Every structure is written in structure tokens, then in C-alpha cells.
Amino acid sequence: xxxxxxxxxxxxxxxxxxxxxxxxxxxxxxxxxxxIPFSRFMExxxxxxGLGYYSAGATKFGAAGxxxxxxxxxxxxxxxxxxxxxxxLRQIGPRARVLELGGGSGAFAEVALKRLMELDALxxxxxILEPSATLRQRQRERLQQRLSPPxxxxxxxxxGPFPDDWHGVLFANEVIDALPTPRFAIRDGEVYEEHxxxxxxxxxxxxxxxxxxxxxxxxxxxxxxGRALPDGYRSEVxxxxxxxxxxxAGGMKRGAMLFVDYGYVRGEYYSDERRxxxxxxxxxxxxxxxxxxxxxxxxxxxxxDFTALAEAGVAAGFDFAGYCTQASxxxxxxxxxxxxxxxxxxxEVERLRRTQEVKRLTLPSEMGERFQVxxxxxxxxxxxxxxxxxxxxxx
Numbered sequence: 001x002x003x004x005x006x007x008x009x010x011x012x013x014x015x016x017x018x019x020x021x022x023x024x025x026x027x028x029x030x031x032x033x034x035x036i037p038f039s040r041f042m043e044x045x046x047x048x049x050g051l052g053y054y055s056a057g058a059t060k061f062g063a064a065g066x067x068x069x070x071x072x073x074x075x076x077x078x079x080x081x082x083x084x085x086x087x088x089l090r091q092i093g094p095r096a097r098v099l100e101l102g103g104g105s106g107a108f109a110e111v112a113l114k115r116l117m118e119l120d121a122l123x124x125x126x127x128i129l130e131p132s133a134t135l136r137q138r139q140r141e142r143l144q145q146r147l148s149p150p151x152x153x154x155x156x157x158x159x160g161p162f163p164d165d166w167h168g169v170l171f172a173n174e175v176i177d178a179l180p181t182p183r184f185a186i187r188d189g190e191v192y193e194e195h196x197x198x199x200x201x202x203x204x205x206x207x208x209x210x211x212x213x214x215x216x217x218x219x220x221x222x223x224x225x226g227r228a229l230p231d232g233y234r235s236e237v238x239x240x241x242x243x244x245x246x247x248x249a250g251g252m253k254r255g256a257m258l259f260v261d262y263g264y265v266r267g268e269y270y271s272d273e274r275r276x277x278x279x280x281x282x283x284x285x286x287x288x289x290x291x292x293x294x295x296x297x298x299x300x301x302x303x304x305d306f307t308a309l310a311e312a313g314v315a316a317g318f319d320f321a322g323y324c325t326q327a328s329x330x331x332x333x334x335x336x337x338x339x340x341x342x343x344x345x346x347x348e349v350e351r352l353r354r355t356q357e358v359k360r361l362t363l364p365s366e367m368g369e370r371f372q373v374x375x376x377x378x379x380x381x382x383x384x385x386x387x388x389x390x391x392x393x394x395x
Contacts, residue, residue: 021051021296035195043180071108074357078111083334086121097168103128106139161250235277263304278303318376322386327368332388
């Protein structure tokens, strides 16, 4: 993990932007009596209108940004995911919709729609729920340039989950890790919550007694683990996750949800070796442990507790469909066919590039095991989508 002193310094314009957001956060801290929960700091740092990391216009994805997501590597990831989505969409028929949470650069939507057309499984509507106006515009420009007019006409941008009853698929890649998360600490057997306070003009962390909502969430984790977390233990928990899943699914009456993210099952998430949790920040492809640094200029993220996600999906009225590594999921959803097509590429440079893409997506040392996939279904079936290496027994 990179030390903050080793990070490349931001440009003056970027620092000025961060200073504006920091000033906004300081005002809220003072108005709140001198402290706000860390989760609120994270929410402002990432999503404050016009200023937050995901709300402002800086490049986030790819080589020029702070991190690379699977769809940005090339078409392989989205093509394989589309194979799984097509199974569900065909069962639903012509009224089916797709709701993608956080569209990134638009790379996933572009490839997925093209592949769904090839599979004769196009939805009636393809909606992208994107909080950033800048990213919406980039997505729109990319898709308008790269999709045929009939395909582009299927795409729409929405400000929230579908408000009506609907049938279809919800897809989210690296979304849950960016949900503003409370941070807790155990001290003298009691649960405390990390708050952000001011030390002069600088931000600092201070522990304050947790409210009942957070305290109950931590005690629930301990009961399921069968042990108390030791004094000094710090980590994250998302007590709002069940409500979030219910909210984004909205009125889905028939369909499926598919989540891709990095994380652990509960027993691994709250292991002794993670006594300080999983929270980290990403800046210019460097990971570090200073989330209070440069608000608005860096991503802040925490790993996903996949056991909690499984509980949340079932609580929202869905059947659990499966859980496996990203590598296993891609292998179970058309990766062999993709590899066969790659081998037939005449351009040696392009063939090598696609081969490297597959390696990054599937190797354990890259994204293959660090990222995992979890699915839920309601009156539909993913079929064999999770059969290649299902890990449900670990939950």
C-alpha cells in the first residue's frame, strides 16, 4: 500500500477543487456541532453535487484515471455477463428492462447491448442510473457514436430506480464498495463509531458512542460469527444494505439482480488479520490508507461483505441464485467461446491485447478471485450461470 507522501501531487486546479469541497465539509461539521459520522464524510467526498469524486468531471476510469474496472479493459467482461443476462431476458420476453447502476464510461452498456442483440435477447429499455452529470454526458456521447441508432434508442438515463412495477435485470459492477459506510471500533467491549472532526482546519478521526442502529448491526455480526470482536478492532458494516437493495430493485416483480464486486464472506471479512477493516483510497492507480486526504480527488472504498449481501437480497424477496469468483463466472458464461474467437484474430497485436485482457480478468493474482459475483432471481432462473465453481457453501 502506497504511503501518502509517495503520491503524485495534484495539479493546482485540482487542489483548488478539493479545497472547495473541504470547505463545504467543514461547514457541515461545524453546523453539526463539531463532528459528522465517517459515512457522511465519505458520502460528501464521493457524491456532493458538483464537487464529489463521482459527481465532478475528473477522469476516474482507465489509464488516465485512478483505477480500472473490468469493462474498461475491453469487451470480454461485458460479453460474458451479457450471456448470463440473456438467459433471464429471454424468459421475460419483449417487456424486459435492464437497469445498470453506475455506467462508468459506458463501456459495459456498449458491449452488452451489442452482444444481447446477437443473442436475440434485447431488452425493451436499457436504463443507466448515473449520479454524475459529467459521466452521463460521456456515456451518451460514447453510446451515440458506437451503437447503431436502433440500439441507442433503447438507452435512457434515470435519476433513480424504476418507480413502477417492472420485469427485467438489475446489474451493478463495483457499486456496493462505494456506498458510504459507517466505520466502527470496539473499545472496552462497547461499540463506537468513527466521526470526522476538525483539528484546526485539518480533518481527523474521533470515536463517539455508536447509535442503536449501528450497535445492533455490529452485535448481529458478532452473533453470526459466534464470537465477540476484540478490543481495538475497527472495521466497516453496512446496516443500510437491506434497505438499499430493496430500493434499487424497486417494484421488480419478475427478474434478476447481478452484483460484481470485491470482498469476502463474513467470516473472512471480520477475521483477526483485518483488525483495521478494509477501507482504502485510490489515487492515480495507487492504493493508500488516508481517506481524509484531498476530498473529491480520490476514490474511497470498502470491500463487500457477501454474506450480508446474500441476506439482503433474500430479505428483498428474491431467491438466492449463486455466488462465485469472477473467473468462475466468466468461464461459466461463454469465456471459452470468447477465447476461441480471440485465437482467430489475425492482427497479432490485437490478439495479444485480448489475451492479456482475459488474463487480467481471470488470474488469481489479478481480478479473477479478488472479484466475486452474486446473483438473485425472482420467478426466473439463471440456469448454469453459477455452476462453474459455486462458492455458496462458504457464505
